[in-house]
Amino acid sequence: MIVVTGATGNVGRPLVQSLVEAGEEVTAVSRRIAAQDVPAGVRHQQADLADPAGLKAAVDGATALFLLTSGDFAGTGGSLDTVLEVARAGGVRRVVLLSSQGVSTGHHPPVFEDAVKRSGLEWTLLRPGNFASNAFQWAETVRTQRAIAAPFGDVGLPAVHPADIAEVAAVALRDARHAGHSYALTGPAPITPRQQAAAIGEALGEPVRFVEQTRAEAKAQMIRYMPEPVVDSTLDILGTPGSLQQVSPDVERLLGRPARTFAEWAASNNAAFE
Numbered sequence: 001m002i003v004v005t006g007a008t009g010n011v012g013r014p015l016v017q018s019l020v021e022a023g024e025e026v027t028a029v030s031r032r033i034a035a036q037d038v039p040a041g042v043r044h045q046q047a048d049l050a051d052p053a054g055l056k057a058a059v060d061g062a063t064a065l066f067l068l069t070s071g072d073f074a075g076t077g078g079s080l081d082t083v084l085e086v087a088r089a090g091g092v093r094r095v096v097l098l099s100s101q102g103v104s105t106g107h108h109p110p111v112f113e114d115a116v117k118r119s120g121l122e123w124t125l126l127r128p129g130n131f132a133s134n135a136f137q138w139a140e141t142v143r144t145q146r147a148i149a150a151p152f153g154d155v156g157l158p159a160v161h162p163a164d165i166a167e168v169a170a171v172a173l174r175d176a177r178h179a180g181h182s183y184a185l186t187g188p189a190p191i192t193p194r195q196q197a198a199a200i201g202e203a204l205g206e207p208v209r210f211v212e213q214t215r216a217e218a219k220a221q222m223i224r225y226m227p228e229p230v231v232d233s234t235l236d237i238l239g240t241p242g243s244l245q246q247v248s249p250d251v252e253r254l255l256g257r258p259a260r261t262f263a264e265w266a267a268s269n270n271a272a273f274e
Contacts, residue, residue: 001025002173003059003092005049006068008037010133011098015066015166016042022170029058031070049073052082059090064173068098069112071230080115087121094122094179096172098165101129101184101244107237122179124172128165129186129244130157132265135196142208142273148197149211151218152238156190158247161260168254184248188259199263203270215239 002019006012007028019026020039028038031048038044045058050073059065065087069078087095097116102108104127116123138148165185172178191199194210201208213221215235222231237244251259266273 001027001062002064002066003027003029003062003087004066005029005047006066006070006098007044008033009068010131010136010162011165011169012066012068013037013166014163015169018166018170019173022174024174027058027062029055049080049083050078052086055083055086056090059087059092062087062090062092064094064096065092066096066098066169066173067112067116071226074112074227074230080112081119084115084119084121088119092121094124094173094176095119096124096126096169098169099125099127099182101127101186102233102237103127104182104184105243107233107244122176124178124180125182126165126169126172127182127184128160129184129248130159131162131165132159132187132260132262133162133269134159135200135262135266136269136272138197138200139272142200142204145209146201146206147209147211148193148200149213149217149221150193151213151215151235153194153210153212154192155238155241155245156192156195157238157241157244158186158188158190159196159262159265160185160187160251161262161265164251164255164259168251171254183250183254185251186246186248186259188252188261189247190245191262196262196266199266200270200273202263203266204273208273 008030027043029045047054197208197210
């Protein structure tokens with residue numbers, strides 16, 4: 001059995017689906033979950049990494065675990081050590097951690113990666129860069145104003161499609177040959193916020209205007225739904241991305257096909273912006 005935490009999110013949902021289609025027995029774990037949030041026949045368990053004891057029922061009898069930590073878990077100094085102890089006691093032998101490309105560049109501390117490495121379990125680290133699905137933050141203004149406001153309008157990052165992250169995670173969870181490896185996950189080419197606005201407009205069939213924000217304006221908006229340290233770190237990365245602008249071959253190498261583009265993501269999610 002494979003346990004997927006964050007099972008109803010942008011990565012967790014397609015990961016559960018991918019594992020089910022591969023014939024795996026899956027337990028879907030999320031802080032808020034209902035039967036309609038997971039495919040038919042998938043066991044679902046409500047639990048929170050901040051309360052590791054609550055995970056015991058989910059991981060008992062499991063062989064592999066996908067770990068996704070929320071922004072508030074990281075922002076409040078959450079620890080994975082107890083989570084991993086509970087997983088190991090339940091029979092888990094392999095863990096795949098959704099980390100961040102910012103760890104390899106020094107933008108984020110390797111606290112969670114270090115916990116996984118010292119856990120005694122087989123581990124694989126996934127380090128995605130900018131998520132294409134971060135564009136959902138613009139959905140309301142696109143719907144109401146056909147406009148997007150963002151900082152650093154001409155700084156491009158190779159946004160990665162969450163479904164590609166999910167498919168790579170499914171491979172790592174099912175194949176022990178990926179133990180001890182770290183993978184940088186990106187899209188196929190850098191794309192700027194201004195270009196993202198154009199791609200969403202193309203998916204909708206009408207123009208979407210781009211408005212460039214100052215850093216202060218962006219922080220005031222982001223801090224409403226993200227811890228301040230995470231906001232500051234995110235803006236640092238967006239403003240001076242450096243090596244984060246590089247395209248990684250890992251998605252194509254592991255999946256045997258090119259990484260999906262941001263335009264593909266926008267086309268498949270245009271209903272959120274209509």
